[in-house]
Amino acid sequence: MPRPRAFDEESVLDNAMNIFWSKGFEATSIQDLVNETGLNRASMYASFGDKKALFLRVLDHYSQKISAERFADLRNIEDGRAAIEKTFRDAAKTGTAEGRHKGCLMVNSGMELAPHDPETAAIAHQAFRRAEDTFAAALNRAIGQGKIAKGKNVRALARFLAGSFQGVQLMSRRGADQETLTDYCETILAALD
Amino acid sequence: MPRPRAFDEESVLDNAMNIFWSKGFEATSIQDLVNETGLNRASMYASFGDKKALFLRVLDHYSQKISAERFADLRNIEDGRAAIEKTFRDAAKTGTAEGRHKGCLMVNSGMELAPHDPETAAIAHQAFRRAEDTFAAALNRAIGQGKIAKGKNVRALARFLAGSFQGVQLMSRRGADQETLTDYCETILAALD
DNA sequence: CGTACTTTGGAACGAATGTTCTGTAATTGC
DNA sequence: GCAATTACAGAACATTCGTTCCAAAGTACG
Numbered sequence: 001m002p003r004p005r006a007f008d009e010e011s012v013l014d015n016a017m018n019i020f021w022s023k024g025f026e027a028t029s030i031q032d033l034v035n036e037t038g039l040n041r042a043s044m045y046a047s048f049g050d051k052k053a054l055f056l057r058v059l060d061h062y063s064q065k066i067s068a069e070r071f072a073d074l075r076n077i078e079d080g081r082a083a084i085e086k087t088f089r090d091a092a093k094t095g096t097a098e099g100r101h102k103g104c105l106m107v108n109s110g111m112e113l114a115p116h117d118p119e120t121a122a123i124a125h126q127a128f129r130r131a132e133d134t135f136a137a138a139l140n141r142a143i144g145q146g147k148i149a150k151g152k153n154v155r156a157l158a159r160f161l162a163g164s165f166q167g168v169q170l171m172s173r174r175g176a177d178q179e180t181l182t183d184y185c186e187t188i189l190a191a192l193d
Numbered sequence: 194m195p196r197p198r199a200f201d202e203e204s205v206l207d208n209a210m211n212i213f214w215s216k217g218f219e220a221t222s223i224q225d226l227v228n229e230t231g232l233n234r235a236s237m238y239a240s241f242g243d244k245k246a247l248f249l250r251v252l253d254h255y256s257q258k259i260s261a262e263r264f265a266d267l268r269n270i271e272d273g274r275a276a277i278e279k280t281f282r283d284a285a286k287t288g289t290a291e292g293r294h295k296g297c298l299m300v301n302s303g304m305e306l307a308p309h310d311p312e313t314a315a316i317a318h319q320a321f322r323r324a325e326d327t328f329a330a331a332l333n334r335a336i337g338q339g340k341i342a343k344g345k346n347v348r349a350l351a352r353f354l355a356g357s358f359q360g361v362q363l364m365s366r367r368g369a370d371q372e373t374l375t376d377y378c379e380t381i382l383a384a385l386d
Numbered sequence: 387c388g389t390a391c392t393t394t395g396g397a398a399c400g401a402a403t404g405t406t407c408t409g410t411a412a413t414t415g416c
Numbered sequence: 417g418c419a420a421t422t423a424c425a426g427a428a429c430a431t432t433c434g435t436t437c438c439a440a441a442g443t444a445c446g
Contacts, residue, residue, distance in 0.1 A: 002422030003412040024305055026219035030404055040424055041405085047423095051404065101308055110367040111304050112217055115294055121368055128367070153380075159373050160380035167360035174303040174321070175314055180352050187346075187353035191384035195392035196442040223434055233394055234435085240393095244434065387446100394441070403432065411424070416417100 009047070012037045013061040020058050021105040024112050059123055062105045067127065070104075074134050080141030081148055084161065085189055091165065092185045095172030103173025107166050132162040148192055157192075164188045202240070205230045206254040213251050214298040217305050252316055255298045260320065263297075267327050273335030277328065277354065278382055284358065285378045288365030296366025300359050325355040341385055350385075357381045 015037040019028050030051060034041055048054040073090070077083035095101070102108075110124030136158035142148040171181055208230040212221050223244060227234055241247040266283070270276035288294070295301075303317030329351035335341040364374055 001414045001420065003414095003424080005423065006412095007423095023309070024219065026217065027305075027309075029402075031402080040426080042407090042425075043423065045405070103304070107363070108304060111296070111301060111363060112220075114367050115296075116216070116220075124367055125369075128369075153376075156376035156380050159376040163360050163364055163373075163377045164357065166363055167356050170300070170304060170359055170363055171356055174307045174317055176318075176321075180356075183346075183349035183352040184356045187349050187384065191380065194390065194444045196394080196444095198393065199442095200393095222432080224432085233396085235395075235437085236393065238435070389446080390444090392442090395439095397436105397438085399434100399436070401433080401435105404430100406427105406429070408427080409425090411422100413422085414420090416419080 005043075005047075007037075007039055007043070010061075012039050012047075013058060014065075016054060017058045017062055017066075017105065020055060021062070021102050021108070022100060024108060025055055026112065056119065056123070059105070059109060059120070063127060067104075067106060071131065071134050074138055078141070079147065080138040080143070080145060081192065083138045084135065084142070084192070088165065088168065088185045088189060091168045091172075092178075092181045095168060096176075096178040096181055101173050101175050104166070104169035107169045108173065128162060128166070131165065132158050135161040135165075142192075160191070161188070198236075198240075200230075200232055200236070203254075205232050205240075206251060207258075209247060210251045210255055210259075210298065213248060214255070214295050214301070215293060217301060218248055219305065249312065249316070252299070252302060252313070256320060260297075260299060264324065264327050267331055271334070272340065273331040273333070273338060274340035274385065276331045277335070277385070281358065281361065281378045281382060284361045284365075285371070285374045288361060289369075289371040289374055294366050294368050297359070297362035300362045301366065321355060321359070324358065325351050328354040328358075335385075353384070354381070 016033055019032055019036050023032070030041065030044070033039075033044065033051075033054070037044070039047075044054070048057055070091070071087070074083050074087040077086060095103075106124055106127045109120055110128075114121035114124050136154055139148060139152075139154050139157055139161075143150055143152070143154070168181065168185060171184060176184075209226055212225055212229050216225070223234065223237070226232075226237065226244075226247070230237070232240075237247070241250055263284070264280070267276045267280040270279060288296075299317055299320045302313055303321075307314035307317050329347055332341060332345075332347050332350055332354075336343055336345070336347070361374065361378060364377065369377075
């Protein structure tokens, strides 16, 4: 019965995500979102609620689309050590390659909003926890495969890797040069020995 | 001849710094600054210029007052290895202790503004470079003292430590619990072996 | 004392903010 | 083809934003 939507919800979320990712929450205006998504103001509010609600939708979208992809190798590569190494080296490469240095939306948002917004804090915390677990799984694989010495504190090492991975995103967004980022990553990986 | 100022420039910068530190640049309004510093709008603009100019003054103030203090031990403790260890452990402690998790203003600002503001990017870059050099000096002391093995790539290790130190600030601001932060720091320090 | 000079308090500015309202367009079931 | 329902387009809303202006207030030298 009703008039059908003239927009694709997923592509709207994609566009909105890119703006929030690039500019941050506060610096992104509704006008920016309207301009970039092509979506009308009224339709935006009707479909997603207010700015904050849209932002939370975007965070979720980011998790499923971007984060999932960034950690795909870490999950899927059977060789646990190789998985960890590829994850970091890819991050260092894309972190300096992409024209705009945007870092990671989850890290950015955690920094900008978490201290004053419990909702975002919870989401960012949960994302970090998931990364930590994924690293822990890869570490356990690597230890089982004899690629990493036994007797290490896996939980602590996983926290170290997850934290350091955030550090890569941070340095990338701040505009660190490739040499610095490479040095940083290789030293992290050397800590596995 | 003129009417004397009714405010102390340093304490105004202190107050302004704390607001920017806590809320970030975009989320801090002039009204916030007026309320918190007690300074009048007109006096603010007359003394510091616009919001951005005040912010840059605040960044400088932060460097001299807070950053300098955070790296004082790293510079002054003769034992290079002990200096590095104390720097990280102190950061982990204060990072979870202070009621509000504010992280490091320089890191926060680098994340929020550097991608779109060359001035802030340059300042943050320079600050990172200074931290890197300070870590390198401590590493060289430690190597000379036999506390760290020779033959390491000091520059890469210094970049690792400087990057990881930013990581501590990041995790602290995001509200990481003390256990996670401790694991993270101790694993970083273990990488010196 | 008065004049030169600067700070101070607070009103005022236009522009931009997030949000809502009003009317018009488009589609499906009857 | 009419009625019901939803989406669209864009004007309109009050509020807040960063910034400027103006008159009153305070001090030091003549």
